[in-house]
Amino acid sequence: MEALKQFDGHYWKSLFDSRVGKTNWPYGSGVWSKKEWVLPEIDGDDIVSAFEGNSNLFWAERFGKQFLGMSDLWVKHCGISHTGSFKDLGMTVLVSQVNRLRKMKRPVVGVGCASTGDTSAALSAYCASAGIPSIVFLPADKISMAQLVQPIANGAFVLSIDTDFDGCMQLIREVTAELPIYLANSLNSLRLEGQKTAAIEILQQFDWEVPDWIIVPGGNLGNIYAFYKGFKMCHELGLVDKMPRLVCAQAANANPLYVHYKSGWKDFQPVKANTTFASAIQIGDPVSIDRAVFALQNCNGIVEEATEEELMDAMAQADSTGMFICPHTGVALTALIKLRNSGVIGPNDRTVVVSTAHGLKFTQSKVDYHSKNIPDMSCKFANPPVQVKADFGAVMDVLKGYLNKTPKV
Numbered sequence: 001m002e003a004l005k006q007f008d009g010h011y012w013k014s015l016f017d018s019r020v021g022k023t024n025w026p027y028g029s030g031v032w033s034k035k036e037w038v039l040p041e042i043d044g045d046d047i048v049s050a051f052e053g054n055s056n057l058f059w060a061e062r063f064g065k066q067f068l069g070m071s072d073l074w075v076k077h078c079g080i081s082h083t084g085s086f087k088d089l090g091m092t093v094l095v096s097q098v099n100r101l102r103k104m105k106r107p108v109v110g111v112g113c114a115s116t117g118d119t120s121a122a123l124s125a126y127c128a129s130a131g132i133p134s135i136v137f138l139p140a141d142k143i144s145m146a147q148l149v150q151p152i153a154n155g156a157f158v159l160s161i162d163t164d165f166d167g168c169m170q171l172i173r174e175v176t177a178e179l180p181i182y183l184a185n186s187l188n189s190l191r192l193e194g195q196k197t198a199a200i201e202i203l204q205q206f207d208w209e210v211p212d213w214i215i216v217p218g219g220n221l222g223n224i225y226a227f228y229k230g231f232k233m234c235h236e237l238g239l240v241d242k243m244p245r246l247v248c249a250q251a252a253n254a255n256p257l258y259v260h261y262k263s264g265w266k267d268f269q270p271v272k273a274n275t276t277f278a279s280a281i282q283i284g285d286p287v288s289i290d291r292a293v294f295a296l297q298n299c300n301g302i303v304e305e306a307t308e309e310e311l312m313d314a315m316a317q318a319d320s321t322g323m324f325i326c327p328h329t330g331v332a333l334t335a336l337i338k339l340r341n342s343g344v345i346g347p348n349d350r351t352v353v354v355s356t357a358h359g360l361k362f363t364q365s366k367v368d369y370h371s372k373n374i375p376d377m378s379c380k381f382a383n384p385p386v387q388v389k390a391d392f393g394a395v396m397d398v399l400k401g402y403l404n405k406t407p408k409v
């Protein structure tokens with residue numbers, strides 16, 4: 001920070017703004033356009049990038065107005081990305097550094113992670129691009145088919161292990177302590193250095209105006225800290241004059257941070273994470289718990305939770321306004337709905353919900369919901385297809401019934 005403080009906020013803003021939308025290597029990446037703040041000393045030739053970042057910040061006008069009476073609601077689509085999640089932002093930094101270490105002949109035989117599906121997809125893609133072996137530990141039968149096929153296709157060594165994510169995490173930590181395999185989970189701060197650029201990007205996209213609220217779904221809890229760090233740096237280095245308030249949203253079935261928050265931050269206890277449609281955050285013993293607590297305590301942050309029904313309904317409502325979000329973003333939207341209904345978030349507060357993965361990775365959950373195929377869930381926003389005979393009269397009857405119910409313009 002001392003070195004960066006040699007330049008003022010105006011300098012950094014115009015430097016970062018000058019790089020947006022260009023193809024210059026590596027600055028065309030949303031992460032590497034902030035290289036001086038991420039990993040300054042790395043040589044451009046060592047960087048492994050898919051020009052990640054620069055994701056769209058979408059004005060959720062209809063969702064905000066129709067469901068929440070809000071005028072200034074935005075969704076940061078970090079999941080519209082190379083491997084379909086925000087993990088690309090951190091993985092480009094970590095794999096670039098490993099690439100550099102290997103060129104320096106350091107003994108790194110490969111890179112490994114435990115994963116609920118998105119970290120493994122990003123790791124295997126970036127490693128494949130650089131010709132570095134990747135090893136991924138996945139909890140058997142607990143990730144989506146779309147996520148599972150990503151490391152397989154990218155040539156990773158995939159271990160499907162009969163445990164949950166927390167079990168995989170413990171195993172990879174033990175294995176990487178014994179073997180020269182570089183650990184790629186977010187306890188490695190290189191990941192967070194990349195992920196923090198999403199916060200800087202949001203400020204940049206608002207012309208360096210600070211939103212009131214940022215809502216982030218949390219699992220292993222690296223990302224909530226990364227957002228805090230990105231905003232904090234912009235504040236301390238004079239690019240903006242205040243911090244937003246952060247909200248971390250968890251699935252009620254995997255809510256150790258929520259329980260800790262509700263206890264007044266007394267004694268943290270890991271939980272046994274139960275099955276959730278937000279499967280990528282089915283984590284009971286998050287590795288970045290201390291960082292997350294630090295971040296939330298220092299920005300007057302809030303933790304919320306979402307039941308399965310709440311998160312699936314929120315996802316369906318968002319999709320009905322033209323989005324196609326993942327269940328984790330449904331968790332974040334539920335937090336928004338609760339905070340808006342209780343008046344904590346005001347109708348005109350500028351609010352950004354961070355969407356963390358592409359909805360196409362989680363289509364089975366949408367199929368189950370719209371087929372009303374979920375035990376004990378009413379699926380009240382389901383929109384199942386109508387079965388109809390191949391007959392003009394039958395089709396017309398069905399269409400007339402539909403058009404009669406459709407609001408007139």
Ligand SMILES: Cc1ncc(COP(=O)(O)O)c(C=O)c1O
Binds near residue numbers: 118186221223224
């Ligand atoms: C899609 C998705 N959303 C949210 C998260 C939560 O991020 P973090 O683990 O950094 O809290 C993860 C991974 O854990 C994820 O894959």
Ligand SMILES: N[C@@H](CCOP(=O)(O)O)C(=O)O
Binds near residue numbers: 118119185186280
């Ligand atoms: N959701 C993550 C869980 C691991 O998180 P990490 O950020 O510590 O790698 C995943 O997709 O694996």
